[in-house]
Amino acid sequence: MISKLFKFKGGVHIPQHKESSTQLAVEPASIPKRLILPLTQHIGTPAAPIVEVGQKVLKGEKIAQADGYVSAPVHAPTSGIIEDIGDYPLPHPSGMLAQCIVIKPDGEDRWIELKGHSGDYKQLDPSELRNIIRSSGIVGLGGAGFPTSIKHNPGPDRVIDTLILNGAECEPYITCDDMLMREKSREIICGLLITKHALQAKRCIIAIENNKTLAIESMQQAAKEFADRNIEVVAIPTVYPAGSEKQIIYTITGKETPKNGLPLHIGVVCQNVGTTAAVYRAIHHGEPLISRYVTIAGDVKQPRNLEVLFGTSANDLIEQCGGSTADIRRIIIGGPMMGFAMQQITIPVIKTTNCILIDAGQTKDLHTRQYTMPCIRCDSCADVCPVNLLPQQLYWFSKAQELDRIQEYNVFDCIECGCCDYVCPSQIPLVQYYRFAKSEIWKRERETQKSDAARDRHEFHQFRIDREKAEKAEKLRQKKAALKIKKQATDQSNEIGNNDKKEAEPKNAAIVAAMERVKAKKAQQKVEPKNTDDLTDHQKKLVTEIDQRRAEQRETQVSNSNDNAKMDNKEL
């Protein structure tokens, strides 16, 4: 039993705006006309497509496989035909294009043959469970999208003391985990038990913010049914960012995740509720991850949660929620605190999309900050930072691009929660300054690596050239020495002129033979210079002149060399 919760420093209380989207029960969204499935829906290497354009696929069929250890496969969310494999805009703050597979659904929604392990998951050992989870394409559905099978592999001699199920969902507007806990609590607990088995964890804590009373009730109910003494539902205080991994771990265990370390280094694994539900479906029913709950909120006529097939565009979902209430200014993927804005409305839902917020300028709390003013050094930002950083200092360093200093002030510990941004009276986009600094540091690191490599290669190049020079000089020296010895030897045995003639004769013979060969070859191939036809008289004259000049030159050369030879002979 948990006797005490720990309160992390800082955090903010923000208007939650969660009621409007929890009024209706979750329904499956309709199958759209086309599904655009990015190959990067997770952290790590993009998946590699294993289908071709025009191929027919069934629902749940693997269409792209994991490429490397940190990667995840992609499955067809419905049956249909592969329409295209090409670049489409990603739901990513860069708005960049990247490779996607486009499926045109055939409307039959026909599953491939599924093979589940209902009930007997305890017979499977952890590594088999991990394999199924990996091949089902399951990644963390809480936001980051880290492949779950890797999280389930803590290493041979690590003991997992606490498995925390994260149902905090602390960002405003987002309610998909809340709805999932209300409606699928049994699936979540089943998945939790499987995860517990895979990790051999000692106890499980389901942590839910205390403003989600219905979810807490439903989870408690389900936990009771399974009668596992080691599972406990805990209501934690509602304060942003309670659902952030490090903060929830601290709240439950009082332990801090070490710098540059992972929660499992302190014997904790944290898992999102949606992820465990997906684990349950993969193990019990053999279903790969092809859909998720998504909150559609903000300026739409009927905010709600839908069960959405991956690849469905935001536009389709907005239409199913009755359309927007005014002209859409931007679409926010994720919540208002940590999400990012996109201008296109065609971007698809992917594994990590928990919420689509529509900003049509009517919901007050969604307005962007309008005007940045100078920092007044009020230090409100430091009061709310849950990681105990000094946001104001980080801001100054980022602004001045003092990248060494900003690292000394631990910018990489910043979880980009946006609390500092939220309270800053000068409306300074602080988090963006930190993101800029982080990506600038990464860029510099890449550049240094590259220039170091270039320096090494250049040094080796220099060394190689010197070595080759030395080798050449050495060879020349050896040749000279050998020649000297030879000459000395011939001097002793032969008369002077004879020897030279003997050597020259075979050489001359070889040259003559080579010339004959070339002639023969030319005759064989019948290659004739093409530019000798239809010459004007003037050109013909020029040609003969040049030929003459060449012949003269050749003669003088021959006589010269003869002279030289004679002189050489004399010298010898």
Next chain:
Amino acid sequence: MLSAILVVGLLATIFGIVLGFSAVKFKVQGDPLVEKIDKLLPQTQCGQCGYPGCKPYAAAIANEAAEINQCPPGGEQTIQDLAALLNREIIPLNPENGAEKEKSVVIIDEETCIGCTLCIQACPIDAIVGAAKQMHTIIESECTGCDLCIPPCPVDCIIITPIKKDLTTWQWAKPTELGINNSDKQAQVATDDQ
């Protein structure tokens, strides 16, 4: 009086020995300042600065024989870094040496290549693979974009291509300092209800 002279003399001898010993024992190899400067240069070895490579330019800067604004591939960034290291003034890039350009690599049009090996000889970092009369190719991951291989090519088959931007190299923009906010990529909530 005598003892004072003796004591001072003794001290001088002891310090002399210590200093002499450490001068031998802790001798610094190479010139650390040149190394430090070289570390900040982009290592393209392109010679645009007027020196035969990055290291000679670094040595010239260290001897105060060259200004810190001679390196076009390094551009403004390198000037800033050098200024910070050497406590010198930040000055604009010397336009005579060329302008800073987008980072690029070169590729060989393999259809046109005649296998003359001239580019191989020009490459300062051995990033071109090939042999006489064989098609050549560039190891793109190693190419620094110094463009030294372009002039020797007799058939002009080496093409400059900008480095493809992808998600792994994408960068967050720096926000505008004051005034209207440009951070529309951020979904931040407004604070006027506070």
